[in-house]
Amino acid sequence: MKRQTEMPRLEQMESELKRVKYKRRYRSVLRSTVYALITVAAAAVLVATLWMPVLQIYGASMSPTLEEGEIILSLKTGQFAPGDIVAFYYNNKILIKRVIAGPGQWVNITEDGSVYVDDRLLEEPYLHEKALGECDIELPYQVPDERYFVMGDHRATSVDSRSTAVGCVAEEHIVGRIAFRVWPLKGFGPVR
Numbered sequence: 001m002k003r004q005t006e007m008p009r010l011e012q013m014e015s016e017l018k019r020v021k022y023k024r025r026y027r028s029v030l031r032s033t034v035y036a037l038i039t040v041a042a043a044a045v046l047v048a049t050l051w052m053p054v055l056q057i058y059g060a061s062m063s064p065t066l067e068e069g070e071i072i073l074s075l076k077t078g079q080f081a082p083g084d085i086v087a088f089y090y091n092n093k094i095l096i097k098r099v100i101a102g103p104g105q106w107v108n109i110t111e112d113g114s115v116y117v118d119d120r121l122l123e124e125p126y127l128h129e130k131a132l133g134e135c136d137i138e139l140p141y142q143v144p145d146e147r148y149f150v151m152g153d154h155r156a157t158s159v160d161s162r163s164t165a166v167g168c169v170a171e172e173h174i175v176g177r178i179a180f181r182v183w184p185l186k187g188f189g190p191v192r
Contacts, residue, residue, distance in 0.1 A: 080099050111136060
């Protein structure tokens with residue numbers, strides 16, 4: 001004896017059709033959302049890597065301007081002026097210091113920590129205390145071509161271009177100019 005199968009009712013067919021359409025629409029929306037998130041994440045990584053690296057401060061060599069634990073943005077640029085804060089590669093680390101002089105300029109530092117660039121006293125309102133610090137270069141010192149003389153704002157403890165261990169920074173080692181403090185929120189804004 002043959003079993004007779006019952007035909008689904010119209011309401012059941014409409015319900016199943018709605019379920020199938022909803023499932024397709026859900027998959028489509030999910031797929032497009034995942035693609036959009038991947039695209040945004042890839043764009044953010046590219047921007048952070050190529051144009052605006054995000055860095056975290058370690059150490060106290062730039063205190064009080066930048067404190068340990070702060071998160072900052074740097075801008076990739078090829079133009080650096082005295083007073084700019086830059087990040088650069090040194091022995092597989094990234095250091096952050098302030099540009100004091102550019103290629104060809106003469107730097108002289110007195111015993112009390114006053115800095116002269118091309119025989120002019122450098123105005124340094126960002127310093128709380130001047131110091132000669134760890135200096136083993138012969139002064140006055142001429143900055144080589146395509147290099148920058150950099151110093152930390154906490155002059156007594158900073159190891160920078162005054163030391164032959166670090167020396168002047170080559171242009172190709174500079175990651176970028178520090179432009180903006182992102183964290184902590186109370187310090188949110190441009191870095192000077």
